[in-house]
Amino acid sequence: MSETIKSVKEYISKEGAKQAFKRAENVIKTKPECENAIITYSNPDFSKVTNESGKLYGIPIVISDNISTKDIETTCASNILKGYIPPYKGDAEQKLEAEGAVILGKGNINEFLIPNAPSFIGDVKNPYDDKYTAGPAGGCAVSVLAGSVPVSVASDAYGAVRLSASYTGITGFRPTYGAISRYGLIYNSGSTDQVSILANKVSDCATVANVLGGHDKRDTMSLLDPLDFEKGVSKARKKIYDSDLLEGIKIGIPENFIEGADFEIVKNFEKAIKIFESLGAVCETCWFEAAEFSNEIHEIITAGEASAMLAKYDGTRFGQRIDSDNWHEMVAKTRTLFGKSVQDEIIFGTNLLRSKQIQKYYMKALKLRTDLVEEINSLFKTYDFLISPTTIKIPAVSKDLENWFLTDKSITSINLAGLPAISVPFKKYNGIPTGIQIAGNLKKDSDVLKTAYIFEKKSKGEN
Amino acid sequence: MIYENPDKVKIGLEIHVQLNKANTKMFCGCTTDYTESGPNECVCPGCLALPGVPPVLNQSSIDFAIRIGLALNAKINKETDFYLKNYFYPDLGSGYQTTQFDKPIVYDGYVLIDGEDGLEHKVRIRRAHMEDDPAKLVHFGTIDKSTGSAADFNRSGMPLVEIVTEPDMRSPKEVRRFLDKLRSILEYLDVVDSTREGSIKADVNVSVQNKTRVEVKNISSHRAAEKAAQFEIMRQKDAYRKGKEVVQETRHFDEVRNVTVSLRAKETEDDYRYFPAFDLVSYKITDKKIQKIKDRLPELPDAKRERFVKQYDLSEALAKSLTTEKEFADFFENAARKTDPKMAASWADIIRGELNYRDLSVKAIKTEELIRIVELVSENKINDVGGVLIVRTLLDEGGTADQIVKAKNLGIAEDDETKKAAVEAVSENPEAVSDYLNGTEKAINFIVGKVMQKTKGKADAKTAREMVIEAIDEKYNGN
């Protein structure tokens, strides 16, 4: 499969890895829609790019700036981490390099990926309408869209990858929690974040997921048995998939995922349902009760976790420091280098964990999360997949990003349960691309990808 | 005779045990053996809390904690989990300590000690939980008047077990005994090398007359714990006698002045915002795992002591002395298998005293030497004084028992030599002789002492006594 990667490989075989890199760099540095896309460019040593038989030999790749890369500045798009040069390689970097890929640079994201926190170098504008944002992982998405790189590796905290994919008309795949190692992923929310992939085509996502996947003993959440993203489909379904159809596949459409959506979005989505049905799938609406409060529990849990995970930025061992003659004061001042929205997030999370509040909000959210997971389990007893628009909202207005917040149950419920989900581009709304989300049960990643692939093929030309 | 505890002293302890016998730290693969290393030489992105490193729990920290729980006669939680305790301090890289909350791995146990009344006294263990150690801070100047500090993360992430007792100790002496006993158990379990700096630390909670409880934090030796408890009891009793109240607070023990001092009171109560560690799901402990660890548990001090009493016919006290340290017990037992066990026991005990005096470990002397000393004494080649001299020389100068016997000419004096010395001593000490003849039986000991002096201790004391009496008889009674 891997259509885009294949075409890039073709010219790499002629021009060589270094030329391909220059071509990628040239695209991103000259195309106007790529403004702010990259925070730091790498300076690769091509004498070390030797694995010509590697699955990704010579392929330039953008890695999001919240993933640790050795000797390449990694800032999480925050002033507080300016100048931080990781002394170690994250797992993603290691695995990509082992297959011959070349890191082009660090993709721009929201500050620490927080939904309403603009990057310290400025937001990445949406190439279809620069009034709007390209999404929380905008730099990663735009570098793919512009054709600079065939894939970008980012992470899907707060739905960053799926939202950015949806907003820019590319594909964003979030694997099952633990299917790709988090070693080197600078997460705020350890229980919902997951290394994910942005690409032009579903097949490219699968290829790169196979490179990144597998057990990593450095991540305690890493699945013990690796998933095969390309060929791991359920045996019972293989034959159907092989005929590029979805005959007999049962698809649930949680009504409440679509609640509040604009008429246009619903209309587009109905067309998508028609395509699934034309492929032989049985589509049925359903009610996902627990998703009614998934946005709230997601907001509580991610903020609580973030308040702890962001505590390490104290100006003591790395990163920026604002001097003071007292350590506590030094830390409090240094932490004003977080942008306003990140500060709010930390204070919000800190307050939720205070002994006066914790039972009322945080612990309750953890119990409601159990309800949610159990309901999902029962939904997947009936359905193979859940589909919905990836998001029911248009992107945030770029200059007004600080007032935006995440309200997609289709994003939050999936992240809380750690399910695999993909956003496939389908049509536009007000000139801005929209995506269709296909979510599957835990470890059914290959089925999700295959179904997305079949949908992608069938819906060709309808973007 | 039941100890009445007139002041209703209640002391509870929280003991932090650094599991430094594990190979690696609690959540990363860094070595636990950093004593010879410079600052920040045994660190990785994990224990340095650089961005992007998930924690992965060390198997040994779980196994060691279970081992400790079983040895403390405690229950093991079938499902244990971790919480994050949030606070800012420069030694805490991540900004939180990973610890346990309402499901500690170990709960509800006890340790038996010798009580104030000489009876067996039970100190209940409320719980024992796992947590990670922060980094080490060195302050420029004293902590309150310092101009700054330096943080070394070699210690950051060391696995700890915190053992919490009920307030069951009734005197400072019981605190000392409990800590000695606990250390002994932990050494037997091979989970901690307690000779390493800061490997066992205690917080001491003291109350008297069922009133306010005061906590004394961060005490690093058993002696200091005893002293801190002593001072606190005195201070609190004194306050109540004067009609004052005792403030519930945390105090610090000043080891130089042997007093506890109040730490500056905080304006607000710390809120550590404990919440479940989302990166470490709960750990389920199977009965099979517990049984496996139980099966491999070494013989513990109490069991070994009882066995020594029975098997080698030793007194309780002697058996206890021999079993305090596992290595020492092995030292004795290796000798006991090859020679007379009772003699080996009393000589081992003498050696123990000499080792303690010199602050040496049992590694300083080989079992073969103990065996040889027992042989030399039982074959009457040396006497007890010579034996002790061998031990001392061996520890101070080295060598083997046989070499020392030869070099120092410690062989038992021939009868001729003793006889000569006895005759001399009798004629040189007429007063003592006349005391003896006048019925002061003890005067004979003085003259025997002189004989020992003359023979440089080589004479056999019993023979010397016989010969002194003989010499007196010859001289004064003419027989």
Next chain:
Amino acid sequence: MFDESYVKESAESAHIYINEEKLGEYTERLNERMKRIEKVLDIEPKTNKTTINPSDRSTVLREDVKETGLTHEEAMKNAPDEYEGAFRVPKII
């Protein structure tokens, strides 16, 4: 509704310095945020069981085997201030 002193306490706990005159804005934003999640106050979970992570297995343990960490140079590379190989910080109390 939280008042400014509550927000100040939370910010101090989080070690984030807030200028007195900005405290009102922070308080307003926090209260908006609290309003957004107040829905959970009215829902009763069906269960008492918490889910802290999508992984429902027992924690996977690491073998107690040493691994190579950072060199001292690497460890100190990003240090804002250093004293004899350690991280130097201003006075703590």
